[in-house]
Amino acid sequence: MLKQSLTVLVIFALAGGAFASGIIISPGTILDVNAALNVSGDFINSGTLAGNGTVAFTGGSGATQNIAGSSNFYNLTCTDGGTQLNFEFDKTQTIRGALTLTGQAGSNIVLRSSSPGTWEINPQGARQVTRVDVKDSNNIHSTAIQASNSIDSGNNINWFIHATGPDDISPVVTVEAPNGEELIQSGSTYNIRWSATDEGSGLPSNPITLRFSSDSGITWQIITGGIENTGAYSWLVPPVASDLTACRIRVEALDLAGNTGADTSDADFTVLAVPTEKPLSSVTRTSPGRAATLLLNFQSPNAGEAVVVIEEYTGETSRIIFKGQTAVTEGMNSFTADLISQITGKPIERGVYTLRIFYPATGRKVDTKIVVP
Numbered sequence: 001m002l003k004q005s006l007t008v009l010v011i012f013a014l015a016g017g018a019f020a021s022g023i024i025i026s027p028g029t030i031l032d033v034n035a036a037l038n039v040s041g042d043f044i045n046s047g048t049l050a051g052n053g054t055v056a057f058t059g060g061s062g063a064t065q066n067i068a069g070s071s072n073f074y075n076l077t078c079t080d081g082g083t084q085l086n087f088e089f090d091k092t093q094t095i096r097g098a099l100t101l102t103g104q105a106g107s108n109i110v111l112r113s114s115s116p117g118t119w120e121i122n123p124q125g126a127r128q129v130t131r132v133d134v135k136d137s138n139n140i141h142s143t144a145i146q147a148s149n150s151i152d153s154g155n156n157i158n159w160f161i162h163a164t165g166p167d168d169i170s171p172v173v174t175v176e177a178p179n180g181e182e183l184i185q186s187g188s189t190y191n192i193r194w195s196a197t198d199e200g201s202g203l204p205s206n207p208i209t210l211r212f213s214s215d216s217g218i219t220w221q222i223i224t225g226g227i228e229n230t231g232a233y234s235w236l237v238p239p240v241a242s243d244l245t246a247c248r249i250r251v252e253a254l255d256l257a258g259n260t261g262a263d264t265s266d267a268d269f270t271v272l273a274v275p276t277e278k279p280l281s282s283v284t285r286t287s288p289g290r291a292a293t294l295l296l297n298f299q300s301p302n303a304g305e306a307v308v309v310i311e312e313y314t315g316e317t318s319r320i321i322f323k324g325q326t327a328v329t330e331g332m333n334s335f336t337a338d339l340i341s342q343i344t345g346k347p348i349e350r351g352v353y354t355l356r357i358f359y360p361a362t363g364r365k366v367d368t369k370i371v372v373p
């Protein structure tokens, strides 16, 4: 780990790159980066940055990293969504090589000014900029920065391409998940994912509306509206009494000129009903040393097969010590078995265990506790 303050000329030639908690280049000194320099803290340049290496900002999600002074980067990289990079007001960051700023769905890289006013960027080479949230940035290069799936938080110059004429181009939206065939448990949370971009006027900060259909898209009910184009939304799936097999999601985006673009799930997905009846179990042991006998009565949601497993918890981890399967009909079924551990080959000892019934046809699982005497 490099120490914070660099007061002499330092050359990085490490094949695997160097790691620094923070960088301070003092006045009159040169930092010559010719490999990868990973910086997890601030980058404060009062001297000179040189070399043809990559400076990567690796503070990670939740970190705020300050970039102060004007620097002449070769490659500048940040690939951790949720990182905030604060650029010093009125200073210029020149990138002679590649500019790579790539956040993740639902987790943008946030680009801000250190104080009110613009910060300048001059990306002269290749750009890969996606899932950023940018504000107060003046791109002084002649070519605009095209940031896809990103948020224009205002006061940006030569970012995105906002046409000056009337915008008659609708946003382009793609639903990524759920896109059909999924089995989603009602009452759970599900991560709806999409992408949305717009040519022309661009997207405002809260352009997205999400809707849900349970009749293959004939009718729609709203889930939420006026949310950011982050590409992801944690949806609390409504509880339903019986399986809904014709469900779709629709994502709509509204651009600044009032054009709407939308997409739906390509095919139906299923919201599975919450199982209503807990399985009833009794476990008896006729004499010590003999295997206990399990009798299980349970309600199957479908005909087919059920798999019954018993898990034992040992400290932090669990392991399956029993596994059986049985053909089932829809409705009440019974299952009985002598409880022999598949690990030791001996009768399962007394204790409290987790019993799980799993239905491979639907993916549904039901857990209960059993007490083995």
Ligand SMILES: [Ca+2]
Residues within 6 Å of the ligand: 167, 168, 169, 170, 171, 198, 199, 200, 201, 202, 255, 257, 259
């Ligand atoms: Ca448009």
Ligand SMILES: [Ca+2]
Residues within 6 Å of the ligand: 174, 175, 263, 264, 265, 266
């Ligand atoms: Ca679609």
